[in-house]
Amino acid sequence: MATRSFRPSRRGRRPSAQDVDALVREAAEAARARMQGYRERSLAIHGWICAKCAREFDRATLHLLTVHHKDGNHHNNPPDGSNWENLCVDCHDDEHSRGLLGDWLTGRR
């Protein structure tokens, strides 16, 4: 059998897709900037390690380490880090699928 080139010919990309893309990216960046403050602190206080599975992180993987709010309140950010827990995305997901489902998925703003 001859090899067929598997290149998608036309992907019917709507012009507005780019605008949506930009909007999404903008929102994500704003959320990240807002989050940056306590995330940095939490990482500094608790270290680049998952509090549950003890997985360690470095610069290349650090984006997979997230900050969990123990009481589920993203506005409760005591500077001593007592409401934060550094969790890898897997453990974080797990944490929220147990009951507090929602703040990780929808409460990132």
Ligand SMILES: [Zn+2]
């Ligand atoms: Zn983990």
Ligand SMILES: [Zn+2]
């Ligand atoms: Zn969380």
